[in-house]
Amino acid sequence: MTLEIEQFMCRSDNFGILARDRETGATALIDAPEEHTILEAIERTGWTPSLLLITHHHVDHVEANLALKERFGLTIYGPAKEADKIPGIDWQLKEGDTVTVGGQDALVIETPGHTAGHISYHFAKAGIAFTADTLFALGCGRLLECEPAAMLESLKKIAALPPETTIYCGHEYTESNAQFALSVDPENAALRERARKIEALRSEGKPTxxxxxxxxxxxxxxxxxxxxxxxxxxxxxxxxxxxxxxxIRKRKDTF
Known part of the structure; x- marks a missing residue:
């Protein structure tokens, strides 16, 4: 894999991500949930980001935008449809746009549902997608700004990516998502086995x-x-x- 990933926890359950192109050393930060944990990750890896790729406007994804921009001179990319809510945004992105990190190109996919302007980033050459709060492991984002049809279409876009694509999501919700998934799909042997593995990982404090x-x-x-x-x-x-x-979404909301 030519895109190296450093995943780390922020806040209570957010994931922070540093993505580094191995050939050039160019590094992007995916969302900015919390300044001090991001600074710790930068110090730990030695990867200094020059780009910040924002997926949506919620505070737990943009809180550290301005502080990090001031410290590192980051160029901030984010969804055009939420540009007025993205602190420090420099470039407004829409469906089909491309963001380049060193030798790696990320295709911008509009994935509304959780928010009306949410976007995801697909690094096809590396086989990685950052779906933030659209697609979670065993879940999807709560529909806060859109009707179910919008989220369904967004998930269909993600589902059409190559099946071997590695997915990074915005939150560590997997254990509770697994419990819900079993309530609507209890006969699924693959799901039952996955739920056991997830429980073991979380009991050891490991990410899913x-x-x-x-x-x-x-x-x-x-x-x-x-x-x-x-x-x-x-x-x-x-x-x-x-x-x-x-x-399914309604049942998850009240599970």
């Missing part, structure tokens, strides 16, 4: 990320609205996809 798209397609109910077993468990065998997805 990154994941892979293939693993999510096999076990994440928010990518499995078409699955006959899930539909039967919901009593929605013949319902439209968006209604099945909306019901």
């Amino acid at each position: 990320l990154p994941t892979t798209l293939a693993e999510e397609l096999a076990t994440n109910p928010f990518l499995r609205w078409h699955d006959p077993d899930i539909r039967r468990n919901l009593g929605m065998e013949n319902a439209p996809d968006v209604e099945v997805f909306a019901e």
